[in-house]
Amino acid sequence: MPLTSQTRERLTAGIARLVRAGRHVSSRAADSLYGELPSFGWALLVPLERDGEQRCSALALRSGIDVSVASRQVTALERSGLVERRPDPHDGRASLIRLSAAGAAALAQTRALRAEWAGEALAGWDEDDARLLSELIERLTDDLGRAAPPAVRSAPVTAP
Amino acid sequence: MPLTSQTRERLTAGIARLVRAGRHVSSRAADSLYGELPSFGWALLVPLERDGEQRCSALALRSGIDVSVASRQVTALERSGLVERRPDPHDGRASLIRLSAAGAAALAQTRALRAEWAGEALAGWDEDDARLLSELIERLTDDLGRAAPPAVRSAPVTAP
DNA sequence: GTAGTCGGTTGTAGACGGCAACCAACCAAA
DNA sequence: TTTGGTTGGTTGCCGTCTACAACCGACTAC
Numbered sequence: 001m002p003l004t005s006q007t008r009e010r011l012t013a014g015i016a017r018l019v020r021a022g023r024h025v026s027s028r029a030a031d032s033l034y035g036e037l038p039s040f041g042w043a044l045l046v047p048l049e050r051d052g053e054q055r056c057s058a059l060a061l062r063s064g065i066d067v068s069v070a071s072r073q074v075t076a077l078e079r080s081g082l083v084e085r086r087p088d089p090h091d092g093r094a095s096l097i098r099l100s101a102a103g104a105a106a107l108a109q110t111r112a113l114r115a116e117w118a119g120e121a122l123a124g125w126d127e128d129d130a131r132l133l134s135e136l137i138e139r140l141t142d143d144l145g146r147a148a149p150p151a152v153r154s155a156p157v158t159a160p
Numbered sequence: 161m162p163l164t165s166q167t168r169e170r171l172t173a174g175i176a177r178l179v180r181a182g183r184h185v186s187s188r189a190a191d192s193l194y195g196e197l198p199s200f201g202w203a204l205l206v207p208l209e210r211d212g213e214q215r216c217s218a219l220a221l222r223s224g225i226d227v228s229v230a231s232r233q234v235t236a237l238e239r240s241g242l243v244e245r246r247p248d249p250h251d252g253r254a255s256l257i258r259l260s261a262a263g264a265a266a267l268a269q270t271r272a273l274r275a276e277w278a279g280e281a282l283a284g285w286d287e288d289d290a291r292l293l294s295e296l297i298e299r300l301t302d303d304l305g306r307a308a309p310p311a312v313r314s315a316p317v318t319a320p
Numbered sequence: 321g322t323a324g325t326c327g328g329t330t331g332t333a334g335a336c337g338g339c340a341a342c343c344a345a346c347c348a349a350a
Numbered sequence: 351t352t353t354g355g356t357t358g359g360t361t362g363c364c365g366t367c368t369a370c371a372a373c374c375g376a377c378t379a380c
Binding site: 187215216217227228230231232235248251253254255 | 368
């Protein structure tokens with residue numbers, strides 16, 4: 001019996017509110033927060049940067065979206081020159097997506113913009129609290145991701 | 161100079177990821193997390209519960225959405241019987257929105273469902289960490305809300 | 321080779337949000 | 351009291367993000 005129900009409610013309410021606020025901020029301040037990146041760019045480019053060249057489906061899995069969505073977004077990013085694509089030498093169906101130099105630059109720029117913005121928004125925070133919060137948030141997100149399997153929800157026990 | 165740029169980047173990245181994961185969870189598990197409530201219900205009903213009867217525009221402001229959106233959502237909630245609406249006695253243009261009994265019940269149910277879900281997702285957390293995280297998240301959300309004014313962005317310093 | 325599977329693309333649809341136009345009620349000033 | 355401007359809300363239209371389904375070409379197992 002790890003958590004008080006009160007704490008669970010409080011935490012989930014807090015998360016819901018934060019998610020809302022986050023969405024809000026990122027839609028309002030899109031230009032000044034994303035820079036060169038289209039709004040969805042972050043979610044795709046970060047896995048590319050972290051895990052290197054990979055195929056569309058892997059990317060979709062990692063960023064938690066449907067393959068069809070990833071396909072379209074990758075197309076858009078490719079048109080903007082932020083990612084590059086080459087056919088998978090081992091599999092004629094697949095292609096491999098890679099972060100381009102421009103993509104890496106855009107990512108860095110976005111990161112800087114965000115950090116700058118966070119500087120004003122988080123005045124009044126001290127380093128320790130912020131670092132602690134980072135850790136807790138990372139842990140939380142991991143657990144959340146684990147609790148909500150990437151796909152195939154609501155396909156109950158009835159295996160055909 | 162309160163925060164290291166490294167910490168700011170880490171924190172913003174963490175928030176972005178959490179926002180994403182949160183959205184993801186709430187769309188996947190909508191049924192089992194919201195219960196009677198439509199997906200947007202939470203955001204409107206909570207302010208109603210906390211601050212009592214109020215008009216549509218106030219509600220929109222509090223939940224950080226456009227008045228037009230609030231108007232539509234309130235209409236939907238009214239049709240489902242979760243809120244009630246009466247004309248403002250002091251102003252013939254406005255109406256006052258109030259949480260109905262069914263609305264309060266739905267809110268409680270949603271709260272319970274979430275808490276239950278959080279119970280599994282957050283196994284491995286102890287009370288202290290969770291409470292600490294709650295506090296930090298609340299503080300963070302407040303600061304975020306403060307940094308991103310509810311409306312009228314990109315209208316810089318040039319006061320007329 | 322043929323049948324089934326897998327990776328990706330495209331079509332369609334729905335939820336959510338904003339902006340602009342509009343209407344009705346309010347208010348202030350002539 | 352009429353008139354002009356303001357305010358609260360609704361509606362129409364659009365853009366974004368997402369999923370699901372149908373499809374196509376390439377792979378693989380038999």
